[in-house]
Amino acid sequence: MNIAEKILARASGREEVKPGEIVQPKVDMAMVNEITGPLAIQAFKKIGVPKVWDNSRIVLIQDHQVPADTVKSAELHRIMRQFAEEQEIKFLYDVGLGGVCHQIMVEKGHALPGDLIVGADSHTCTYGALGAFATGIGSTEMAAVFATGEIWLRVPSTIRINATGSFKKHVTPKDLILYVIGKIGAAGATYKAVEFMGSTLSQISISGRMTLCNMTVEMGAKTGLINPDEETFNYVKSRARRPFRALKSDPDAKYEKTLEVDVDRLEPQIACPHSVDNVKPVKSVEGTEINQAFLGSCTNGRLEDLKAAAEILKGKKISRGVRMIVTPASQEVYLQALKNGFLEIFVKAGALVTNPTCGACFGGHMGLLAPGEVCVSSSNRNFVGRMGSPEAEIYLASPVTVAASALAGKIVDPVAYLEE
Amino acid sequence: MKISGKAVIFGDDVNTDVIIPSKYLTSLDPEELAKHAMEGIDPNFAEKAKGGIILVAGKNFGCGSSREQAPIALKYAGVKCVLADFFARIFYRNAINIGLPVLESPGVSKEVDEGDMLTVDLEEGKIVNATKNKVIDALRLPDFILEILKDEGLINHLKKKIGGKRS
Numbered sequence: 153m154n155i156a157e158k159i160l161a162r163a164s165g166r167e168e169v170k171p172g173e174i175v176q177p178k179v180d181m182a183m184v185n186e187i188t189g190p191l192a193i194q195a196f197k198k199i200g201v202p203k204v205w206d207n208s209r210i211v212l213i214q215d216h217q218v219p220a221d222t223v224k225s226a227e228l229h230r231i232m233r234q235f236a237e238e239q240e241i242k243f244l245y246d247v248g249l250g251g252v253c254h255q256i257m258v259e260k261g262h263a264l265p266g267d268l269i270v271g272a273d274s275h276t277c278t279y280g281a282l283g284a285f286a287t288g289i290g291s292t293e294m295a296a297v298f299a300t301g302e303i304w305l306r307v308p309s310t311i312r313i314n315a316t317g318s319f320k321k322h323v324t325p326k327d328l329i330l331y332v333i334g335k336i337g338a339a340g341a342t343y344k345a346v347e348f349m350g351s352t353l354s355q356i357s358i359s360g361r362m363t364l365c366n367m368t369v370e371m372g373a374k375t376g377l378i379n380p381d382e383e384t385f386n387y388v389k390s391r392a393r394r395p396f397r398a399l400k401s402d403p404d405a406k407y408e409k410t411l412e413v414d415v416d417r418l419e420p421q422i423a424c425p426h427s428v429d430n431v432k433p434v435k436s437v438e439g440t441e442i443n444q445a446f447l448g449s450c451t452n453g454r455l456e457d458l459k460a461a462a463e464i465l466k467g468k469k470i471s472r473g474v475r476m477i478v479t480p481a482s483q484e485v486y487l488q489a490l491k492n493g494f495l496e497i498f499v500k501a502g503a504l505v506t507n508p509t510c511g512a513c514f515g516g517h518m519g520l521l522a523p524g525e526v527c528v529s530s531s532n533r534n535f536v537g538r539m540g541s542p543e544a545e546i547y548l549a550s551p552v553t554v555a556a557s558a559l560a561g562k563i564v565d566p567v568a569y570l571e572e
Numbered sequence: 573m574k575i576s577g578k579a580v581i582f583g584d585d586v587n588t589d590v591i592i593p594s595k596y597l598t599s600l601d602p603e604e605l606a607k608h609a610m611e612g613i614d615p616n617f618a619e620k621a622k623g624g625i626i627l628v629a630g631k632n633f634g635c636g637s638s639r640e641q642a643p644i645a646l647k648y649a650g651v652k653c654v655l656a657d658f659f660a661r662i663f664y665r666n667a668i669n670i671g672l673p674v675l676e677s678p679g680v681s682k683e684v685d686e687g688d689m690l691t692v693d694l695e696e697g698k699i700v701n702a703t704k705n706k707v708i709d710a711l712r713l714p715d716f717i718l719e720i721l722k723d724e725g726l727i728n729h730l731k732k733k734i735g736g737k738r739s
């Protein structure tokens with residue numbers, strides 16, 4: 153069996169599972185944020201069960217609209233707090249104590265190797281970076297999980313991505329995942345799992361692995377996974393909040409198909425408006441003028457991403473006419489970036505540093521675009537209207553490309569631009 | 573379970589950001605959400621859907637975020653059933669869980685035109701296009717999903733199954 157099958161078998165108390173079967177596994181952890189949580193809480197109350205199945209396995213995170221921008225969002229935040237109190241849920245990451253939900257789940261040791269995790273947010277698949285089977289579900293379904301601790305899932309078949317070789321300077325895991333999405337397509341992995349392997353993987357940090365797994369949902373995948381290794385165990389050692397059982401794919405595991413990627417030859421990639429699979433080499437859209445550059449989100453708002461951008465922006469000024477928004481993914485990232493001097497570099501370069509939040513990424517309560525404006529973003533979606541006006545355009549790229557483009561005032565291939 | 577209504581057609585890859593734009597997500601009121609259903613691509617949709625329609629789409633309907641507000645907005649706007657070549661998985665689950673029937677029928681988007689009169693037989697997994705006098709095959713839903721739909725969603729279903737039993 154491969155890692156996805158092994159985790160589902162373990163969680164369902166079975167020796168073996170096969171793609172296509174429907175199983176009813178127990179979940180190890182369940183997460184909601186303040187956009188999806190209140191609906192789940194409402195639905196949970198209707199079921200008529202007084203207590204959640206296990207209050208130590210539920211994580212509540214306020215991240216999408218923090219601090220509250222309207223009375224309505226303040227109310228949503230309050231529903232989350234009240235629920236935490238009623239149900240004695242310890243893991244409530246309130247305003248100022250957390251950050252973007254997926255970053256928190258990994259960083260705070262709630263997601264662990266071998267886990268089955270459900271989250272009421274589509275990018276829950278991010279935790280596959282640690283070798284967990286993690287998938288997004290809706291609010292009503294989450295209410296059922298709150299009540300029973302179980303869920304039904306169809307065992308997915310798995311697409312394997314075999315990445316070999318090393319990244320060139322200024323080429324990142326974001327470029328790799330964009331390339332893969334361009335090849336597989338926005339619906340090419342619907343209902344399926346995507347497993348990353350190959351010699352490149354050992355060179356990618358947990359942060360970069362999160363970027364890879366995060367965007368598997370943009371191909372329709374149920375989850376993305378990476379087999380845990382030394383890097384993984386080092387990362388979770390000081391963070392894990394409970395015992396876990398790591399699982400790995402067998403050498404003879406079965407896959408539906410394999411995509412080979414030669415990372416040695418990978419160039420910086422960019423997803424052009426208005427779909428995530430409209431991927432091209434950055435070179436081919438060079439010169440496109442931009443109004444906003446966004447560095448942040450659960451895809452690329454981590455320390456490594458901020459570091460890469462800070463190195464580029466150090467001692468320089470962002471181009472006139474471009475506004476750059478930098479949003480660290482969590483309080484921990486924020487503090488580290490502060491200590492390392494990255495935030496100072498951003499502010500001196502003329503960028504706006506915000507509190508950890510989803511914010512600009514989903515066009516929630518800040519950083520919106522006006523009609524006709526163009527944004528280059530390190531986030532994961534460029535749908536029409538995602539970041540504000542339906543007449544705005546969003547390009548998705550790596551933190552390196554975002555930072556270089558902010559300097560240039562237009563989209564540039566960072567390899568050529570920075571080495572000049 | 574048989575459902576009849578006029579077809580309203582959409583294309584491929586309709587995402588949840590256009591089904592219900594994120595600026596409305598702070599509302600928990602289904603009627604309010606319904607007013608803005610499909611606003612991202614068809615501002616007149618809420619008007620069209622009033623009184624009950626069957627939505628027919630192409631590939632990958634409902635891709636994007638996990639927002640359950642998307643199927644809720646459609647259901648309360650008057651969508652009785654969604655037919656598509658295939659669905660994005662979270663939308664598919666959400667729709668079933670809130671009691672909005674969804675049926676996959678590869679090729680359906682080519683067999684139906686705007687305004688055609690359709691009757692969907694969920695148990696049989698068949699669609700009758702009365703306007704074109706044609707029967708279209710769909711993938712039959714597993715029994716436990718039919719049960720959830722009959723109970724008008726997962727919450728009612730669970731209420732029946734476990735509600736009150738545990739304390």
Ligand code: SF4
Pocket residue numbers: 216252253254273275449450451509510511513514531532
């Ligand atoms: S950062 Fe963006 S993609 Fe990630 S959870 Fe927040 S809104 Fe969703």
